[in-house]
Amino acid sequence: MASTVSDVPAARAAVARNDLTEAHDGTARLRNFLLQLDDQRAVWAQLEIDGVLTKLSSAMSALDVSAGSDGARPQ
DSSP: OOOOGGGSOHHHHHHHHHHHHHHHHHHHHHHHHHHTOOOHHHHHHHHHHHHHHHHHHHHHHHTTOOOOTTOOOOO
16 A cells, blocks of 8 residues: 555655755756756756656645745746
8 A cells, every 4th residue: 555645754754845845946956057058958958857847846736845935946
């Protein structure tokens, strides 16, 4: 049987929320950096990062975590 969010102790859930927020914010900063590059590889990297941001945002929404202060969380 799969565990649910309520099965996870509060301290572990808090750590997961913090890790998700930090990962999301770091990925958003990396994407902003890549936007400044004039390289075709940057386009591919931006698409990959957009996918990661979407997954992180979905996980954060499931845990009801808001984005960091940069507001880069996609809607």
